[in-house]
Amino acid sequence: MSDTAVRVQGLGKCYTIGTSRESSQPMLREVLADALISPLAILRRLAHRLRSGPVPRAAVAEKSPRHFWALREVSFDVARGEVVGIIGPNGAGKSTLLKILSRITEPTEGRVEIHGRVASLLEVGTGFHPELTGRENIFLSGTLLGMRKADIHRKLHEIIDFSGIERFIDTPVKHYSSGMYVRLAFAVAAHLDPDVLIVDEVLAVGDVAFQRKCLAKMEDVHRRGRTILFVSHNMPAVTRLCQRALLVSEGRVQRDGPASQVAGAYLLASINRAAERSWPYPATAPGNHVARLRMVRVKNDSGVTTETVDRRRRVGIEMVYDVLSPGHVLIPYYEFFDESGLCIFATRDLAPEWRARPRPLATFTSTAWIPEHFLTEGSLQVGAGLYSADPYVVHFHHRESVAFHVADSHDTKSNAARGDWDGPLPGVVRPLLAWITESESAPSLVSLTRPSDG
Amino acid sequence: MIQPSSGWAPLRLSELWNHREILYFLIWRDIKVRYRQTVIGAAWAIVQPLMTMVVFSIFLGGLAKVPSDGVPYPLFAFCALVPWTFFANGLNQAANSLVASSHLITKVYFPRLFIPMARVLTALPDLALALGVLFGLLFYYGFRPTLGGCLWLPVLVLLAFVTALGMGLWLSALNVKYRDVQHAVPFLIQIWLFATPIAYPSSLLPTPWRVLYALNPMVGVVEGFRWALLGTSHAPGLITATSALAAALILVTGAFFFRRVEKTFADLI
Numbered sequence: 001m002s003d004t005a006v007r008v009q010g011l012g013k014c015y016t017i018g019t020s021r022e023s024s025q026p027m028l029r030e031v032l033a034d035a036l037i038s039p040l041a042i043l044r045r046l047a048h049r050l051r052s053g054p055v056p057r058a059a060v061a062e063k064s065p066r067h068f069w070a071l072r073e074v075s076f077d078v079a080r081g082e083v084v085g086i087i088g089p090n091g092a093g094k095s096t097l098l099k100i101l102s103r104i105t106e107p108t109e110g111r112v113e114i115h116g117r118v119a120s121l122l123e124v125g126t127g128f129h130p131e132l133t134g135r136e137n138i139f140l141s142g143t144l145l146g147m148r149k150a151d152i153h154r155k156l157h158e159i160i161d162f163s164g165i166e167r168f169i170d171t172p173v174k175h176y177s178s179g180m181y182v183r184l185a186f187a188v189a190a191h192l193d194p195d196v197l198i199v200d201e202v203l204a205v206g207d208v209a210f211q212r213k214c215l216a217k218m219e220d221v222h223r224r225g226r227t228i229l230f231v232s233h234n235m236p237a238v239t240r241l242c243q244r245a246l247l248v249s250e251g252r253v254q255r256d257g258p259a260s261q262v263a264g265a266y267l268l269a270s271i272n273r274a275a276e277r278s279w280p281y282p283a284t285a286p287g288n289h290v291a292r293l294r295m296v297r298v299k300n301d302s303g304v305t306t307e308t309v310d311r312r313r314r315v316g317i318e319m320v321y322d323v324l325s326p327g328h329v330l331i332p333y334y335e336f337f338d339e340s341g342l343c344i345f346a347t348r349d350l351a352p353e354w355r356a357r358p359r360p361l362a363t364f365t366s367t368a369w370i371p372e373h374f375l376t377e378g379s380l381q382v383g384a385g386l387y388s389a390d391p392y393v394v395h396f397h398h399r400e401s402v403a404f405h406v407a408d409s410h411d412t413k414s415n416a417a418r419g420d421w422d423g424p425l426p427g428v429v430r431p432l433l434a435w436i437t438e439s440e441s442a443p444s445l446v447s448l449t450r451p452s453d454g
Numbered sequence: 455m456i457q458p459s460s461g462w463a464p465l466r467l468s469e470l471w472n473h474r475e476i477l478y479f480l481i482w483r484d485i486k487v488r489y490r491q492t493v494i495g496a497a498w499a500i501v502q503p504l505m506t507m508v509v510f511s512i513f514l515g516g517l518a519k520v521p522s523d524g525v526p527y528p529l530f531a532f533c534a535l536v537p538w539t540f541f542a543n544g545l546n547q548a549a550n551s552l553v554a555s556s557h558l559i560t561k562v563y564f565p566r567l568f569i570p571m572a573r574v575l576t577a578l579p580d581l582a583l584a585l586g587v588l589f590g591l592l593f594y595y596g597f598r599p600t601l602g603g604c605l606w607l608p609v610l611v612l613l614a615f616v617t618a619l620g621m622g623l624w625l626s627a628l629n630v631k632y633r634d635v636q637h638a639v640p641f642l643i644q645i646w647l648f649a650t651p652i653a654y655p656s657s658l659l660p661t662p663w664r665v666l667y668a669l670n671p672m673v674g675v676v677e678g679f680r681w682a683l684l685g686t687s688h689a690p691g692l693i694t695a696t697s698a699l700a701a702a703l704i705l706v707t708g709a710f711f712f713r714r715v716e717k718t719f720a721d722l723i
Contacts, residue, residue, distance in 0.1 A: 129487060143478075
């Protein structure tokens, strides 16, 4: 057998969008009525079909506005043992892709080869019946997901153990809390042991501890050489679990590469790709009667708007705002978010110039400079805001104003705080710190290591 | 290997066999849930044919004086109602089964054929209970069915099962696309009831017409039941054979039709 676990070639899925008359749920009576009214038309259609064969589906679909391609020309290979994240905005075709891979629906074109046993978890608690007990549902769900009855018997204790709800295992699941339900469901899923595991957003439910447990289990599955396809909106989970990610958008694979890069590109693209943002119309600009935002931008050392900054150079975030009502003490601030949506740090203007001084009517420009050698490589989102402290009023707060990308230099000679190390570096920031190493002379070292001699 | 298919798909019976445990658990689930959710549980299996028998006996046997081949009318009717109830419940359940299982169809793959099949098979325990009552009634009226006759019962039940499944496959698959099928099903079953010799004997029909009549597979089942248990007239060999052929035809066409449209279920449901 080859080393490819999943091979997808030119996959496409076309849906018909219903109009009011020919809705997606046609009524039998309409069809029968049509047949009664115009039997000849139907006969003619049939005769035509027989003569010329069925109309090629793709040809029809291409032209008709009532057809919608949920997926188009999707091709990728997944090697055995690889963990691939599939990310993308809602409605991009991710779920359709998973449904085709799990054989729930058939593609319109293209083909998929899957080597080995597939298990797909497209929901929490597949096949669970509320009236049945936890134990009974383990058997039902396990069988539906592809386990053998004998396997379930063998693993039953392990599954119940993993779920952590032994006490309620003989209670109908309708009496379960949602947490217990999810635990039991995942316990079943975790013991499927397929060659290829397809997971859709299972981690979106459950508390933090449980999510961690799920991720750990998936890492365990991966260590045993299984192949995992994992759809998620949880970018830290994707980057932690997957080496590789596919960005699916508008039914196509837009990017395919290392998970952190694809996730970063997706977040940057999905939220905001601009390094400058302005609000030309006061009516739509963030703000209130005291102050109103006009523009936010990312600029480099020389004051030019830039999307990409070298981490060895400083970067400035600038906001321009109008003060519409005089006499307020105003404090501008910024928040910085990384690719996973984590707030790395926040900063506010504590410079003495306007620290406690009421502002006059004017247009102000406030810039915060982030020092060189501080940020780590990746994409950053900037939120901009303005508030007054006494009384506490937020005049505007714009969560996703601008974004920029921090590029790293792999030139090891320059001081990029990576030294000779060329691999990935963990952490959300990478300051160039002052390291001091002191050494003591040899005799005291000897006395330290062999105190009994003294 | 997944790729678009068009036209008539093979039945892939080996796949059904490999996944047979799923069928077992679907039946097991339905039976468990049924008896857990109902107050009188098993009694429903008996009440339904019994009440119908009482109504038929009063109005048709008593008032309308419908002939019953020399058998006490209540026994005559009940003997037919037992396999009929199995068929009618099985078909009704099967016809709605796919729509009722939409949560499974859109979330996990397994041979869809199991869904209507499980629903028909779930009606079997009810049939067993009703058969028990039927035997009680037989003894009460002083009938002693022969062993040879009883051995035919599983065959006749199979015939009813094949008919219910065949029709169930057609109707459940149609119901996914045309939701008004579910409104037509009770109506269809009602008409079918009168097109089957349950309240009356098929001996009312002139002989040449009986074979045509037997194209309704339930005619063969019901006549077979009466012959096997009540010993009425001679063996309905031709009728049962015709019915078996018709049932097989319904099942085979139903299965192929089902397989043909199966791939669209998840998109339409």
